[in-house]
Amino acid sequence: MIANHRTLTRELDAVLFQVIKASLSGIVQEMQNSLFRTGFSTIIRESQDASCAIMNAGGDVVAQHVVLPLHIGCFPACCNAVMKAYGGSIREGDAFLINHPYEGGSPHAPDIAVITPIFAEQELVGFCGSIAHKSDIGGPVPGSCSGQAKEIFNEGLHLPAVRYQQGFVTNEEVEKIIASNSRTPELVLGDIRGQLGADRLGENRLKNLIVKYGKDAVLACYSQLMDVAENRVRQAISQWRDGTYTAERFVDDDGIELNKPVRIFVTVEKKGEMLHIDFTESADQTKGPANIRFPLVQAACAYCLISLIDPQMYVCSGLFRTFDLAVRDGSVLSPRFPAPVNTYNPTVHAVIDALFDALSHIVPDKVRADGCGSRSIVIGGRNTHTGKSYVQYEIVGGGTGARSNKDGLSGSTNNQGNARIAPVEIIESEFPTRILRMELIKDSGGAGRYQGGLGICREYVNLKDARFSLRSAKHNIPANGMHGGLPGRTGA
Template sequence: MLQRSASLGRPTAIELEVIRASLGGIVQEMQNSLFRTGFSTIIRESQDASCALLDANAAVIAQHVVLPLHIGAFPACTQAVLRAFSGDIAPGDAFLINDPYEGGSPHAPDMAVITPLFFDDALVAFCASIAHKGDIGGPVPGSCSGQAREVFNEGLQLPPVRYQRNYLPFGDVERIIAANSRTPELVLGDIRGQLGSARLGERRLATLLEKFGLAKCVAAFDELGGIAERRMRAIIKTWKDGVFEAERYVDDDGVELSKPVRIHVRVEKAGDAIRFDFTASADQTRGPANIRPPLVQAACAYALISLVDPNIFITSGILRSFTVETRPSSVLNPRYPAPVNTYNPTVHAVVDAIFAALGQVVPERSRADGCGSRSIILGGRGTNTGSSYVQYEIVGGGAGARSTRDGASGTTVNQSNAKIAPVEIIESEFPTRLLAFELIRDSGGAGKFRGGLGIRRKYLNLTEARFSIRSTKHVIPAEGYADGLPGRTGDIRINPDGDGWKRLPSRYADYPLKAGDVFELETPGGGGYGDPLTRDPVSVLADVREGYVSVEAAGRDYGVVLVAGPKGPSLDEEATQRLRAARSKAGAA
């Protein structure tokens, strides 16, 4: 491992900026390579992956942020490699890891590929990526069972293993992975794409080292981390001191369906120091709602970055600007082998709680809750080929409104940043047909600024399949902020237009679908911000004309009276003023 030295050469300010921009360009190029060589729709369409460069001590020196949670996962996974192979790492090596406990993968389908970079015979850095795999075994297609009771129900678990030595693959590793996947060609193709992006990163980083020299580059890595930490602390210092608390709830853990899962945060702010205390959160759950501490740390980093500087250069220096405490055997620090695979709803609750607490500190950056995240997974055999398939889709909803603008509609929110797969791709690659893909009127929470609208996606299934979902906010809605109203909850129904329709819980695994069955997903809307009676009536009228808000909701939620006309609804200003005055008087009483 490369040793630090006070005598290392230091880059000039201009050289530091060139190195910073070069590091950012390298991870961006790695990311582009990964998306273009991805075999699965999860990688090349939804882009559920991130790339990063880390120093010899496993600190992030640059990350292309598609998925913000990976700022905590990359160091934990790389530290696991260093623990397992310290003293036995050489040029041409490559390592795999997806173990959430021994490493930092959010769940087992998120597999990390990590390669070392040597320069002048010294280990200088690591090139890494984390990418979701469509299926790594387990009892259900997609490896994300909402009823898992332990990690052994969640597919193949890989501790740090050597994938290549001297640039030559270990075929046994690939055979083991292939034997544990329903879609081995796609999984191995994606892993090889990750490896290719890492090798590309090695070449680009080696060129940078040759240009500026080892000493200057290593000093720049340290300085960039220090700049990020100082930037964070300088802004945090301007915030008011105090203790601020908030909590949010997850619908359930997938096993105990009538028991919401509490996430509580206590934020202690003094000077440039900020501490996040989650010890009052719920005990670890029986079902797969648990998350590991690296994700809690990443969620805190994400929230702070959003409030301080969304354009800050991403390094592990950000992680040094705050501290986190979790309680062992809790939902945010579970004991092995507690299940973790449907982790995302819990992370969203953590993020929403943090924003609710910090909204008391930085009110100009406060916001309402968003829709959370969800995935739908179908598995079976194709109608034409007869081969196994896994259709894995990530679907967004409505973002929470902010203090200055409406929430975005039909989007991913918070730390989830993957894309919704295009209809053309889904229908051309899987035995399903999209019957509807639209925004849901009146699903955004009412407020001075309206919450974003949720999405309706309705599918016709063409063959026998096994269906799973991991979602949230089907029971507990996205909360509004500052008197804003909550968003509409989500829903998932099987054959919704028939007499024997069935509603599934927000986490469910392995529902059998027949050819001709229809399933309909409605995603939650975002919460509203501010008193709905203070929303500009012209904006309400525009929402009605756009189909975002109904005429009935305009009167009921916003106190805006609209009248029908030959060219559509128009605003009755006098009636609106009277109605709002009466509502305000009744509210005051």
């Protein structure tokens, strides 16, 4: 089948290829708009901590509208887990759930993937998928992101690939299990159903596309998209200087060993049109939840290449063909089960900052300093009006690093942390809290010819007793400056 697709790729009309390509992008965008408009939680509806994609029958991403760059690595791993578990029993009308970081590819357990198969002429031609953060799926703290977790069993409910719908009929037992493990069951189930609706929308749109242009043409476009993305990146890499360079960054700590920074070390070798990226000298896996799984490392590498080459680049799994990636089993970037993983974002920031540092020697005109780290706050308690449990999950940005020819951005999210900061009015209307101020912090960006962006101060008053959790970084180790620029201010 693959050989046939490659034959069709060479014969596919150039105009038709562009039409189908644009249609795939439009379908994913429509899926994503549907998901954000139907989201029950502020996490999805306001912060847009979710993304959608179309995969081919092998699970490779053929179209993704990038909100969260890491999901380009997560979707294939989740699809592969579904195919491994259900194989030839996958049928039209099925839907699958998975959030297990080790059996699938979710960054952490709150990120639940909904995967649905797409059939044309009784043939499996791909999958629609969505991954979205859930307000709470159990565990010892509201929001399910305990900074003191020592194994993933402290991080809430974990689902391997499970069949959520069969013949378009929902398995209510699965919903009951999820609901009984969440402090906010209505929100969690509402968001999952919204994801399912977005997937079904994508299925219908893709089927219509196949009817319009033919199955062979669409499948040929899948294959050609991979080749075009690969060739685009290889051509750019071939223009870069050859050489081998190293860089390192540190995460403040893992949440358990508080005085022990976590080292991320990378060696990048560029030769011809290929990159070899080696993280094997990074720290051992941590006791606390600073570990990340291989799909996230892979996605971080792809994100860096997109940023350096063309931020408007079409995103698909073909990008993975342009670099070799090495990680060490048992390290912080390839932990062994059941090592905890829920505070993955600070580690991914360190991976990306180290990569950009090493690549700055290869592409010197694209140099950039480090920006803010991850800032997620979780406040949980009882709602003033309803008496029900609530989980107030917020993403708070900071400043991005200065670039080679301009200042960094102030009050923004950085790197892979591309979700939005929830509006003050929404937070105050939905949760028992008041925000007294939200302002930029003067002189918080690193000084230099071009300055780093400014961080954010956000001050709260809780109107009810609540529990507070923080997923954050760069409180002890500041964002690095580049070429003599000063570091940024640490967080607090």
